[in-house]
Amino acid sequence: MRGFFYPRSVAVVGVSENPANLGRGIVAHLLAFGYQGQIYPIGPRGGKIYGLPILSQVEDLPEPVDLAVILTPARFVPRVVEACGKLGITRVVVESGGFSELGEQGAALEDEIRGHLQQYGLRLVGPNGIGTINMEIGLALPFSQMGSPPRAGNISVIAQSGGVALHVFAMMARDGLGLNKFLSLGNKLDVSENEALAYLLDDPGTQAIYLYLEGLEDGRGLLSLAQKAAKPIFLHLVNVVPETAAIGQSHTASLTTDERVLAAACRQFGILWIKSQAEFLVGAKMAGQPPVKGNRLVVLSRSGGEALITAYSARQWGFELPPLPPPVERLIKERARSGIIKPTNPIDLGDIFDFSVYSEVMGALCQTPEVDAVLLNYGPVYEAERQEAREMARLLVEQARAAAKPLAVTVLATLEEGDFFREDLKMPVFHFPGEAVRSLAYSRVLWSRSEASLELTAPPLPAAGQIEALLAAHPQDGFLPQPAALTLVSALGIDLAPWELAASPEEARAAAVRLGYPVVLKLAAASLVHKTETGGVLLNLKDEAAVDSAFTALAKIAAEHLPPQEPWQVVVMSQAPGGPEVLLGVRRDRSFGPLVAFGAGGVGTEVLEDVSLRVAPIPEAEAHRLMAETRIGRLLAGIRGQPAADLGALGRGLVALSQLMMQYPRIEEMDLNPVRVFPGRPGLLAVDARIKVGQAD
Numbered sequence: 001m002r003g004f005f006y007p008r009s010v011a012v013v014g015v016s017e018n019p020a021n022l023g024r025g026i027v028a029h030l031l032a033f034g035y036q037g038q039i040y041p042i043g044p045r046g047g048k049i050y051g052l053p054i055l056s057q058v059e060d061l062p063e064p065v066d067l068a069v070i071l072t073p074a075r076f077v078p079r080v081v082e083a084c085g086k087l088g089i090t091r092v093v094v095e096s097g098g099f100s101e102l103g104e105q106g107a108a109l110e111d112e113i114r115g116h117l118q119q120y121g122l123r124l125v126g127p128n129g130i131g132t133i134n135m136e137i138g139l140a141l142p143f144s145q146m147g148s149p150p151r152a153g154n155i156s157v158i159a160q161s162g163g164v165a166l167h168v169f170a171m172m173a174r175d176g177l178g179l180n181k182f183l184s185l186g187n188k189l190d191v192s193e194n195e196a197l198a199y200l201l202d203d204p205g206t207q208a209i210y211l212y213l214e215g216l217e218d219g220r221g222l223l224s225l226a227q228k229a230a231k232p233i234f235l236h237l238v239n240v241v242p243e244t245a246a247i248g249q250s251h252t253a254s255l256t257t258d259e260r261v262l263a264a265a266c267r268q269f270g271i272l273w274i275k276s277q278a279e280f281l282v283g284a285k286m287a288g289q290p291p292v293k294g295n296r297l298v299v300l301s302r303s304g305g306e307a308l309i310t311a312y313s314a315r316q317w318g319f320e321l322p323p324l325p326p327p328v329e330r331l332i333k334e335r336a337r338s339g340i341i342k343p344t345n346p347i348d349l350g351d352i353f354d355f356s357v358y359s360e361v362m363g364a365l366c367q368t369p370e371v372d373a374v375l376l377n378y379g380p381v382y383e384a385e386r387q388e389a390r391e392m393a394r395l396l397v398e399q400a401r402a403a404a405k406p407l408a409v410t411v412l413a414t415l416e417e418g419d420f421f422r423e424d425l426k427m428p429v430f431h432f433p434g435e436a437v438r439s440l441a442y443s444r445v446l447w448s449r450s451e452a453s454l455e456l457t458a459p460p461l462p463a464a465g466q467i468e469a470l471l472a473a474h475p476q477d478g479f480l481p482q483p484a485a486l487t488l489v490s491a492l493g494i495d496l497a498p499w500e501l502a503a504s505p506e507e508a509r510a511a512a513v514r515l516g517y518p519v520v521l522k523l524a525a526a527s528l529v530h531k532t533e534t535g536g537v538l539l540n541l542k543d544e545a546a547v548d549s550a551f552t553a554l555a556k557i558a559a560e561h562l563p564p565q566e567p568w569q570v571v572v573m574s575q576a577p578g579g580p581e582v583l584l585g586v587r588r589d590r591s592f593g594p595l596v597a598f599g600a601g602g603v604g605t606e607v608l609e610d611v612s613l614r615v616a617p618i619p620e621a622e623a624h625r626l627m628a629e630t631r632i633g634r635l636l637a638g639i640r641g642q643p644a645a646d647l648g649a650l651g652r653g654l655v656a657l658s659q660l661m662m663q664y665p666r667i668e669e670m671d672l673n674p675v676r677v678f679p680g681r682p683g684l685l686a687v688d689a690r691i692k693v694g695q696a697d
Helices: 023-032 074-087 104-120 162-174 193-202 219-226 242-252 259-269 277-286 304-316 326-335 356-366 383-403 415-424 433-451 464-472 482-491 505-515 544-561 602-608 620-628 631-636 647-663
Strands: 009-013 038-042 067-070 091-094 123-125 132-134 152-159 179-184 208-213 233-237 272-274 297-301 373-378 407-411 499-502 519-524 537-541 569-574 581-589 593-600 611-615 667-677 684-686 690-693
Touching (some): 009 023, 023 038, 104 123, 162 208, 193 208, 233 277, 259 611, 277 433, 356 383, 373 433, 383 415, 464 482, 482 519, 482 569, 505 519, 519 544, 581 647, 593 647, 611 620, 647 667, 647 684
Parallel strands (some): 009 067, 067 091, 297 373, 373 407
Antiparallel strands (some): 499 569, 519 569, 581 593, 593 611
């Protein structure tokens, strides 16, 4: 990746003297940004541009350049890439459009280019993008109009859309945020977001990353990078709903990602999933500062009203406003006129006009480990005190930096005061207190992630041999027969209600006697996935007559609802004691792989929509966090003196399911629903299972 950001020479292919030529924009940007390397414009008509001669073809280069940028009609790109490979150029950026985003003909051009990449060992960024930028060396390859160069700084951007990136650059500059590096992914023919992200996570000049994607192919690879990251990753991916699918496919040939899965994965691995550029601009203002390591926030405010607004925002984002340290309390009492300022948090400093008090308070807070972050509502400032107030602000910023104490600043004064912070103090500021609190919360996510250690591998299951035999006995794709599914659940060590199979009323009666009344009868057939919808589950059967009647009813249902000649059986199961019902499930996602689900079970699963997700595998501690995210999980933990259910048994069940999915790729999805738990008593009982498998190899 370094070759795309630090080339010593650049060839721009597709340049002409025509004022409307887009390749001219690339050369213009290289010159405007101050690129000091050698620039070689190339175009078939020759001529001169910006004092540089235009070579007629790639083969006319006096030496292999470090990087070639191609902006020609799509049909010519494969030949130009091949010419680069023959000349020994190893890094190519293709900004031309007209490839897979337009259909089969464009996809065929991409296939041709892939062949050249493999033949010559080339690496390629694009196509259908706007190249790369490195503010450190003045490298700027976009052909699009950019106006003035963006402010140089510590934020790097990876984006599939050039338009989104250029818009973000402009807003970053307005808000005092500086760009370090940029890479436009386009169609991701070769270089992917994960490869670029891995490079920027190790890049000394980058302290925060904005990642705009329209499709995510390797979500699991992204999570693997995120769990080791020491920098905030702002993921802007909104192609997650049906309304975005068509434009995502036509723009960059991108497929839709599942919204709920994306939200769960980002929460689990500490990625900041944002829904707008505005959210990124708010969060990025804490980039470069020490992370917020806890929930304890102290607010300094000259406006009582803004202090009130800040306190509400703090509650919204999960911050505590702890009592002030005793030295700070004494200081405020001594300096407040008439003693009307209360030494509370937020600290309302509206009645204190001695700005030295602010720095004394800040100094005390910087030395207090129990304070995780400070928020300053700066202003309002009157003209006569402006210089003194600015010196106070400078000192507070210096104190915070020296003590590695996170400091967020909201400017409640004129626009000029905001400019002072951005330009003189190199401190991005917030327009409103709620934005500042949100940014501190984003910073806290980074610290929480650094404390987590989530493995993407799982230990082997103890009953692996039995599970392999069960799957081998059913090599076809589709749902496992009910008896096989129930047997597999038992092999995982998850308790099931006792059950037997019956092929006749006589066998059903005998099974019921052995199991003990009351019992449940369930119709079992390969095509019968949702038994309750066809009446295929009959409950609370208390004697032989009820069992006979139930078997006859199930036989009739089989005749009416099953395909002709499909074999069927009846599962006779002990009726489980009453208790709350939950769902334990797993399935595979196209991008993130195996997922674990927990939530409200029984017939209420779809109605209540009380389900939370995790990327598998998960340790037991993560299983408990998963359960605590749901309403049913919090209820089962015991509230208002109510006894708790056996969350340990549920957690172990979720862990076992996650391990199963890691070790057996044939299993596509599995639901244990319902699973009954018994508050105040140990254990659980699964009473049904549904397992879908793929074709055996």
